[in-house]
Amino acid sequence: MSSAASTPTPRVLLVEDDDLMRRSFTVALERYGYAMRSAADGLEGLELFREGGFDLLVLDVMLPGLDGIGLCRKVRETSLVPVLMMSARGDGLDVVAGLEAGADDYVVKPVDTYVLVARIRSLLRRATYAPVPGPEAGTRGAEPDGRLVFGDLTIDTGGLEVFVAGSPVALTPTELKLLLEFAAHPGIVLERHTLLRNVWDYGWDGDSRVVDLCVQRLRGKLGRDRIETVRGFGYKFRR
Template sequence: MSKILIVEDDGDIAELERDYLEASGFDTLIAHDGRKGLSLALGGGFDLVILDLMLPGEDGLSVCRSIRERSGIPVIMVTARSEDIDVIRGLGIGANDYVTKPFSPSVLVARVKACLAAAERAGSASTAAVETNESQASDLVFGDVRICTASHTVSVAGSEVTLTNREYELLLFLAQRPDTVLSRQALYERVWGEDAVGDGATVTVHVNRLREKLEHDPAHPVLIQTVRGADYILRSEAGK
């Protein structure tokens, strides 16, 4: 049974989230302030954290940043503000996904399941890599960007870069289909899962994060380019 940490200062919302999650078979624990939530998250034993943006003691962005510095546990940010800057800042420090209040509890449960499934896939891929003979593994190389599918790592000009599970999955999906134009919605459905609930903005944020980590000039990308304003393509000739 997966265990979910809910960090939410609004008691009614926290109880509602807990009721729906436990009805779906999850074990839950609630923390009502940022410092307590951070302590519990770093203490181990949880499979995912649902983290409110506005918290007493320490805000959600700060808590998320501290979690990500020491743990790869999936984090879903919850915000009452719909401005894109909050979403982008939240995902930019390592949140895996987000929901905006007011939200349907069933949507939150769907997001939790999708994040846990992605983490499980990443863990399975990592285990398989250890068991695979490295000589049988083939790297994907685009200019000075190298994706080692055996070790689940990515490097730029020989220096390894740190990607979240979702960033790696998105990059790998694009890299396995070079020179193919893919819509944001198609990428979301294929990378986040067919039953995932969300929108193309999530893909845009993750693509921008990949550009910041992989491109020499993120403002003028040569590897992952935008097509027709909303679609993406990974260029096989990047850097050549």
């Protein structure tokens, strides 16, 4: 059986109001092997999203009808699908708003196609792959069935499920991979650039706000005291 037959083509929804940019990105991403659908405004994008079946969303921030931030919030009400935001603003306000709304990553326009494809590939890998907890986790809290237990927090590394006090917690692929990275190194300070490399697959210096906002979302779901900020260095997962 060929790999094309065994591996489904990733379905990507692009929501971009600039006609030329939308068409050029759609054609370029199709050439890279993605099955594309596109929308010119947020409300149309929301309607297409609700049809289901997408593996990843690429949302422009400035959209008519319903902007990209609002669209991302609507998506997060029902779905953990990876979301990549595109922002034309250089002051960072859109970046922070998008990440707070639940986006996994962002790119700043104008963006080269190869950069966009690299971020999409990274997000899709993150959605289907989780790191194996390292030796630190193996000596602190590991159960025979592969679960990691830290107080009332349980991580099922096989089923990729997370529970707090016995109740399931819904995490995006990025949040889950970040948690697994922390759980693999309990009590060890992880610098932001290390997390950008290991979780976001950045091979160059990235924006540490991506890490900070994802940690903030993770704290909101797991408990504020679970992840400690070590000022000037990074973060540490409490044992």
